[in-house]
Amino acid sequence: xxxxxxxxMLFAAGFGTRMAPLTDTMPKPLxxxxxxxLIDHAVDLARAAGVARIVANVHYRADQIVAHFAGxxxxxxxxxxxxxxxxxxxxxxxxxxxxxxxxxxxxxxxxSGENVITKLRAAWEPEQMSALLAxxxxxxxxxxxGAGDFSLDPDGRIRRxxxxxxxxAQIINPAxxxxxxxxxxxxxxxxxxxxxxxxxxxxxxRGGWCDVGRPESIALAxxxxxxx
Numbered sequence: 202x203x204x205x206x207x208x209x210m211l212f213a214a215g216f217g218t219r220m221a222p223l224t225d226t227m228p229k230p231l232x233x234x235x236x237x238x239l240i241d242h243a244v245d246l247a248r249a250a251g252v253a254r255i256v257a258n259v260h261y262r263a264d265q266i267v268a269h270f271a272g273x274x275x276x277x278x279x280x281x282x283x284x285x286x287x288x289x290x291x292x293x294x295x296x297x298x299x300x301x302x303x304x305x306x307x308x309x310x311x312x313s314g315e316n317v318i319t320k321l322r323a324a325w326e327p328e329q330m331s332a333l334l335a336x337x338x339x340x341x342x343x344x345x346x347g348a349g350d351f352s353l354d355p356d357g358r359i360r361r362x363x364x365x366x367x368x369x370a371q372i373i374n375p376a377x378x379x380x381x382x383x384x385x386x387x388x389x390x391x392x393x394x395x396x397x398x399x400x401x402x403x404x405x406x407r408g409g410w411c412d413v414g415r416p417e418s419i420a421l422a423x424x425x426x427x428x429x
Contacts, residue, residue, distance in 0.1 A: 204327075205302075205322045205325050206302045206303045206322075206372055207253045207254060207299070208252070208253065208254040208255070208256065208298040208299050208303050209252045209254070209255050209304035209305065209306055210256050210257075210278075210290075210291055210298060210304070211240065211243055211244070211247075211255060211256065211275075211305075211306055211308055212258060212287055212290065212306070212307050213240055213258055213266055214259055214260035214261065215260075215261065215309075216229075216260075216284075217229030217232075217261065217309075219415050220232065220415065223416055224261075227265060228261050228262040228266055229308070230257075230266060230308040232419070234311060234413060234419055235311075235422070235423045239308055239309060239311075239413060240266070242311055243306050243307075246306070246312060246316060246317065246318055247304070247306065247318055249316055249318075250316050250319045252304065254297075254298065254299065255274070255275045256275070256276045256278050256294050256297045257270065257275055257276070257277060257278065257308075258277075258278040258285070258290040258293075258294060259277055259278070259279060260280040261284070263280075263281045276297050278290065283385065284385065286386055286388075287387055287388040288378065288386040288387050288388040288389075289383070289384055291305065291375060291388065292378045292379065292381075295375060301374070302325070302327065302372050302374040302375070303373065304318060304321065304370070304371070304372055305370070305371050305372075305388075306318070306370050307369025309369070309412065309413050310368060310369045310410060310412055310413060311409075311410070311411045311413055311422040311426065312368070312406070313408050313409035313426055313429035314407055314409055315406070315407055317335045317368065317370045317406050317408075320335070320404060320406070321335055321370060321404065322372070324404050326402075327374070329402075330372075330374075330400055330401075330402050331373070331376070331395045331400035331401065332371060332372065332374070332391075332395050332401045332402070333373075333402050333403070333404065334351070334359065334367055334368075334370075334401065334403045335368045335369075335370040335371060335403070335405075335406050336350075336351060336359070336365035336366065336367060336403045336405055336406065337366050337368050337406045337410045338364070338365055338405070339363070339364060339365065339366055341410070342411075343409070343411035343412065343421045343422070343425060344412040344415065344418035344421050348363040348364075349362070349363040349364045349365050350365065350367045351365050351367065351403060353365055353403050357402045357403065357404070358399060358402055359396075359401055359402060359403040360396065361396070365403065365405070366412075368406055370406075373388070377391065377394060377395075378391050409425045409426075409428075409429060411425050
């Protein structure tokens with residue numbers, strides 16, 4: 202039986218164009234929120250959940266993130282030659298992550314309340330799941346603009362549609378990712394394959410969540426954390 206994952210992929214390679222002008226001189230994951238860089242909020246969440254191995258991919262202003270993690274246990278997946286997007290980045294990092302399912306975590310969101318990594322691990326059922334996504338209702342998603350990414354069925358399976366926002370935290374079994382021919386691609390391509398098989402599930406995060414994708418969202422996230 203496939204066990205619960207012990208490794209986590211941090212997506213930290215993006216250009217952060219929505220965060221301009223803050224990202225003119227630094228990568229988005231290093232923008233401070235509540236006194237520490239965005240990426241450190243994600244690392245702290247993973248460490249608190251007991252994740253043994255953390256890998257972060259880098260591309261835009263990669264030297265700054267490499268320097269930030271110098272002397273720590275976080276492993277760098279170097280994409281300076283070519284940015285690979287979420288799917289290509291995960292595939293390239295698999296030798297560093299190890300075999301089997303992995304956690305993935307975006308670095309441009311802030312969570313409060315229950316530890317989303319711990320909750321994903323507790324809900325993971327590998328016999329029927331190839332991916333388990335943490336979701337939040339649209340009306341509770343701070344800093345988010347849109348109708349949602351997925352709808353949630355009574356049995357826990359998800360479908361493309363409005364209602365729930367993907368929080369950027371998941372467990373995914375990357376089996377089959379090697380069949381995607383493009384070097385750079387979104388994880389949406391793998392999700393679509395797994396959705397067609399009925400093997401993508403969702404859980405609802407019970408706590409606060411803020412998409413810190415724009416400068417004005419920093420204050421929203423900091424207010425949320427003060428009231429946690």
